[in-house]
Amino acid sequence: xxxxxxxxxxxxxxxxxxxxxxxxxxxxxxxxxxxxxxxxxxxxxxxxxxxxxxxxxxxxxxxxxxxxxxxxxxxxxxxxxxxxxxxxxxxxxxxxxxxxxxxxxxxxxxxxxxxxxxxxxxxxxxxxxxxxxxxxxxxxxxxxxxxxxxxxxxxxxxxxxxxxxxxxxxxxxxxxxxxxxxxxxxxxxxxxxxxxxxxxxxxxxxxxxxxxxxxxxxxxxxxx
Numbered sequence: 704x705x706x707x708x709x710x711x712x713x714x715x716x717x718x719x720x721x722x723x724x725x726x727x728x729x730x731x732x733x734x735x736x737x738x739x740x741x742x743x744x745x746x747x748x749x750x751x752x753x754x755x756x757x758x759x760x761x762x763x764x765x766x767x768x769x770x771x772x773x774x775x776x777x778x779x780x781x782x783x784x785x786x787x788x789x790x791x792x793x794x795x796x797x798x799x800x801x802x803x804x805x806x807x808x809x810x811x812x813x814x815x816x817x818x819x820x821x822x823x824x825x826x827x828x829x830x831x832x833x834x835x836x837x838x839x840x841x842x843x844x845x846x847x848x849x850x851x852x853x854x855x856x857x858x859x860x861x862x863x864x865x866x867x868x869x870x871x872x873x874x875x876x877x878x879x880x881x882x883x884x885x886x887x888x889x890x891x892x893x894x895x896x897x898x899x900x901x902x903x904x905x906x907x908x909x910x911x912x913x914x915x916x917x918x919x920x921x922x923x924x925x926x927x
Contacts, residue, residue, distance in 0.1 A: 706817040707839065708737040708755075710807035712800060712859065713824040714763070716744055723825040723921045728753045730828045734837060736820070741807050758810060764802060764878075766795035771885050773894070797896030798881055800859050808873040812866070819869045821862040825921040832861065832918060840912055841865040844904050847897065848917040857900040860918045868909055875907055 709731045715721045728738055728750065738754040740746075743763040751757050766772065772792050779787045804821050811819055818839040826832065835843070840863050847858035864872060884899050904911035 705735065705737045706815075707735075707820070707836075708739055708811055708814070708816045708818070709820045709822060709836075710804075710811055711738065711740045711822060711824055712803035712807065713740060713742045713746075714744060714799075715742065715746060715824060720825065720922060721747065721750065725750055725753070727822075727824060727826060727828055730833075731836070734833060736836065737816070739807060739811055741803050741810075756810075758806075760806070762802070762806075763799050766798050766882075768792075771795045771882055795885075797885075797899070798878060801876060801881060801896050801899070802878070804859055804862070805873055805876040808869050812870060812873070817866055819864050819866070821859065821864075823860050823920065826860050827919045827921055831914075831916040835861070835863060835914060839863050839865070842868040842909050843912045843914060844900060845914040846917040848919050849923060853917055855897040855901070856913070857904050858897050858918070859900065860920060861914075871907075871909060872903070875903055 711724070711728070713724055715724050728740075731738060732753065737756075739756045739758070740754045741758050741760060743760055745759065746757070773795050774790065774792050776788050776790045779789055781787065800823070807821060808819060820836060820839070842865070843863040844857045845861040846853060847855040847860050862872075881896075881899055884902060885894050888894055888898060888902075903909070904913075
């Protein structure tokens with residue numbers, strides 16, 4: 704049995720997302736990795752047939768009040784010396800992605816794999832990523848950039864672990880611990896899943912390495 708497995712989180716609800724997923728699965732199979740794919744959306748047969756295991760789940764928890772929501776604001780102008788601010792409250796999507804990582808890891812640990820690569824479906828798989836996939840580290844979480852700008856010191860885009868660390872990591876993730884983190888951290892740290900991951904790398908005692916290179920993604924969905 705192959706001892707290395709790619710664990711792909713996905714939410715592919717458009718043609719460009721399906722194309723990114725399809726391309727990445729082919730790249731991963733080309734370097735002899737098994738594929739475990741988790742999806743809350745039914746996917747075409749041509750993608751399913753490329754994977755070794757596919758798990759469909761109806762679970763895709765988007766956090767709402769009173770669990771957690773996100774506030775965004777913008778200073779617009781002054782009227783009669785009073786500052787006008789636009790304010791919007793949005794649903795929080797971080798747990799949906801983090802929960803996929805936890806579920807994939809739990810599933811993969813039931814098989815006889817030695818190295819586990821958690822990655823998001825639209826990860827940009829370049830030479831640096833290929834190198835780390837072929838030469839796995841025991842405990843590594845990659846930083847993340849977009850358009851050449853480093854955005855996060857830790858992310859869900861590429862996490863590499865051996866079996867014992869994958870088990871420890873999975874046990875650290877729960878809805879309760881995530882909400883507790885969101886409620887306790889300040890805006891300077893960041894109230895998002897990347898900040899939660901960074902906290903784990905710093906405070907879990909798991910001796911995380913950071914890759915020498917940041918990773919990036921293919922698809923960016925921006926809300927103005």
